[in-house]
Amino acid sequence: MRRPGRDSAQSQRLITRRGLIVGGAQALFMGGLALRMRYMQVEQADEFRLLADENRISIRLLPPTRGRIFDRNGVTVAENVPSYRITMVPEEAGDVDNVIARLAQLVELTPEELERAKRDLSEARGDTAVTVADRVSWDDISRVAVNTPALPGVAPEVGLSRRYPRIGDYAHIVGYVGPYSERDRTRIDAPEQLLRIPRFQVGKFGIEAAYENALRGKAGTKRVEVNVRGHVMRELERQEGQPGTDVQLTIDSDLQSYISARLAGESAAATVMDCDTGDLLACVSSPTFDPNLFVRGISVPNYRELLENKYRPLPNKAVQGVYPPGSTFKMVTVLAALEAGTIDPEETIYCPGHLEVAGRRFHCWKRAGHGNVDMHRSLRESCDVYYYELALRTGIENISAMAERLGLGIKHDLPLTSVAAGLAPTKDWKRRVRDAEWVIGDSVNAAIGQGDVLASPLQLAVMAARLATGRSVAPRVIRSIDGVESPTGHGDDMGLNENNLRHIRQAMYAVSNSRRGTAYSSRIIEDAFRMAGKTGTSQVRSAVVDNNSVPWEQRDHALFVNFAPFDAPKIAVSVVVEHGGGGSRAAAPIARDITLQALYGEDPPLSAYPSKDRRRIQSQQEELRRARTRPNDGRSDRA
Template structure:
């Protein structure tokens, strides 16, 4: 079919338009390629020429600043300080021994450091920087920098190192960092390349290890050009890493410092809780240690002194130590019996000074007995026989159930090392663990916090806070992360009968405020801050019948490790509980004489938010307290850290 001239003309126009469109696209594409080629060949020619010569370009990781740690008021607890160091890259150094010999003419190198560095150089990849020495002076740093042309592979660097400005106060809470070791790499499943950097610091204990990934941050990197002898010529590019996140603790540094000072040279622990939020305001453990020594690399002598000390300064007794709670456990048994209907508040039990079970006598601490005793008097005077009787009525499993409701036998999720679960025994537990049947004698021992029962100072503080409020108080240590408030856990009602709870609370009040109370001499006389509490003394040895017949040996006449543990738990103010305190003095003797005075002083320090007036103490005690206050060495937080505090 013959096409008309009109159709032919239209077809030609279509072909021309398509040709122009395709041609335009081709020209645009060629233009873009040309511009990119010009950029690569002219503007970026030097960079890509260097990148092509791989032996002249190094990529080095940049460790990020570790997150800082503050207390609840913004006072610095863990800081970063400048650290001048010298590093070597083996592949750039050539003759390592020759370079080190030159370096030794400029900087003194400790033989131990040098030996460690040589081993590290041999075992690490040739391109990985190895720290030869650190913590050098500015003058030494400058000498090395000036002579760098003669020191191939050697680079003076400025890094950051951890520093704990409050020394012993936070050693057990915050812990410390140290260089990553082969053991660390073997036990943690972490592929972070930062861990391959020699002497990179990671958390070893306490919050530093529990919050390691939060505090560590992520690595940056830099590209550097080196010449034929390994000297750094220039930096080609840098990508900064992300710094670690900052933590704010629930701890009050002023109170923490006071607690540590007040515990003094004792082998002891104390915990202070805010009963409204569960915040741990202080967690003291003595004796303590300087965590900065571990950051720098503790000497064999210093470490031997710590491990050889019978008071165990490395152990965090506030959460790790577990002790028979002694008579501080009696509130658990009392509340369990009331809730089960096994006893009425005014019902009495006769105490002749012992209870006979089979052919054995279970003694009360008061040899002559307490006579007729009701619940209030049993707590006030700490009668053992009353609790022997109650325990047989309800059995150990009901006691264990109440103990767990009050927080005992629970491993709380707080960011400290080796937090203990304690032990609340049951019939099933003994059969499973010991392969033995539960005995009535076991129940009697458990009723006064002896036998198999174990609790930590933290758990005892939680128990006391729950008794004070009837609420599920849960301890919190991290208050905020990067200024983001962390949730308060628990807080729900525990479901206790208010009248039964009040009976127990009144008994605890009379312990400290009734003339016949076991802690009356350690009372608070300021009406607004009246304290409720309970003394406890737990035996660590068996007293034989023969010893009882001739007279029980006084604690003061026994070797230290055979003396009783002293305990005291308390909350205040009685009418409006704000804080709960637990104190354990290892082998301290009686709870009323060794632990109660410490707890009373801590309560007042916390409530007054500083040194309390002497009028808060009993009249006859004021001269001793005044002398004690003068002797305590406390940190000056008003001028602390020369500006290293955060608003």
């Protein structure tokens, strides 16, 4: 049946509206699509280009160049040397185990190195370059470079590694670097990405650790283009990092080397200090070790050998070791008594060889006694009974306070590892630490540097410098940082009576230059360089036994302190020889040799020594010159 015209027209209008709606929707869709395409292609072009680049461009950190360390004369004591290494980026390698297996066929890797490489690769972030083999040969680098198509993510590189050209001379001062570990996290402030570079080296000990933030520098970056297999095609951009700051020490390498050789074969320590500035010209602990062994991680056998050595090469005995100072402490006791007015320099005390105190007999080292002894003779011949009497008159509080004024019993501010404070005991200290009351016998023992009194070789050198100058000279080991001079340790006047100091200095002069002095056999003949000193013997056992009749570990420590020249002090010296026996026999000759070497700046003439010693000294100098000639440090590296 035929529709009416009106119905056809209505149907036509309906179709037209729907067509317009559909067409409009299509137009809106196409317009929106066009706008979106324009937005993506024009306005977001850079973003999508970056996303595309991320598939072929890798951004990698460039470890900073570590700052160097020099001695006071510009001799290099810590440097960076080129080191060939092979790295791998885990996410570019794909099957890491397979790539490692292929690499092991080209480069000889020990089982330990393979295990460490796999561990580092598993712990590292996927885009971090991991050092798989370090300090490889040029032949190894060449083989890897030729076979890179079969080693995705692997790249041969040239980096820098730390080296200590003076070997063991500076091991206890400069310290060493080693691979970063979780134990370093709490003490090192550095970008997380940098420290996550496997085997990244940080300071572990000594100056290297104390100035880690300054020496480390800031990392740089490089952008490299890689192909689908992870091989580096080319370097697109490089932004160099900021090198670490250079540090200059106060130590004199020639003197440091001489003392290291002179102490060879001993478990000992020696410190040389400039009386004017407080500069540590030498600070030696013997025996020493090669810090280069620690740079890549020391082997278990090598580390065990160091730990089991009875002479303890790892601790820095010069600043970390503390010993009863023995008779070297007597200057503290007598100065405390003089300042307190409890003794007059001319007053004599009778020494029968012992003193009865509270029902106990305290002996003098000379069992027959010294007879009537004044202050001058008491130091010259080291009479113990004289100081027992001073302890009873002066009291431990005055003695301990004077010890601290002279630099004992306090921790000196030095950027070295484990600087010891020593101990100048008091009644309150014993009550607090030992939960016991102080007795008069404690004071008697302390007066001659025994009992609870403890001091380091560094502190003994400070004491000698302060006695020589009357100033609060403070030790300094950093001369400058990045060329900026550090404050000196010149110190202010301590306010001590100059007449009292003069009496003590003259008595110390007699120790070394009077025929009755305990160090007369180790005197200096050259008038311009004569020294004033004091011997000390520190007991390590309560029983009095001949040192030659007991094992090495039970023998007394030998000590000597001095300053020179007597008329115009330039240097202060302290020497401690562990279990060396008597200070006059073991420590004084070493201190005399060190003093002359420091004052002359080279091997001193034989005329500076007593005639009876000259032939022996000549042979000794020749032997020490040979010992100081090493392949790695015989050259003259200057800044």
